[in-house]
Amino acid sequence: MGSLGTLYGICIFINEKILKKYAKDYSFTGYNRHEALFLTDRESRILFDLFIKAYDEFCQDGFSEDVLVSYTMLILAYTWRF
Numbered sequence: 001m002g003s004l005g006t007l008y009g010i011c012i013f014i015n016e017k018i019l020k021k022y023a024k025d026y027s028f029t030g031y032n033r034h035e036a037l038f039l040t041d042r043e044s045r046i047l048f049d050l051f052i053k054a055y056d057e058f059c060q061d062g063f064s065e066d067v068l069v070s071y072t073m074l075i076l077a078y079t080w081r082f
Contacts, residue, residue, distance in 0.1 A: 012051065018069060018072075039082060043082045046078055047075060047078060050071055050074055050078070054068055054072065054075075057071065
């Protein structure tokens with residue numbers, strides 16, 4: 001992966017058990033891949049910031065799964081709001 005200036009996309013893979021446990025209230029988690037979420041520039045910046053913070057945590061030795069789940073829940077909550 002290059003510098004942050006050359007990123008083209010970010011994804012988070014969520015264990016199905018965790019998704020079912022925490023994301024059961026988010027009906028959009030069952031959408032198909034071809035269904036898009038259209039975001040404003042502000043919304044994109046918010047989500048991108050959360051992805052970067054989650055990635056930074058993941059890159060730490062001994063990263064916290066609780067922190068990663070919390071970032072994921074924030075991403076889901078914002079996505080639901082948008």
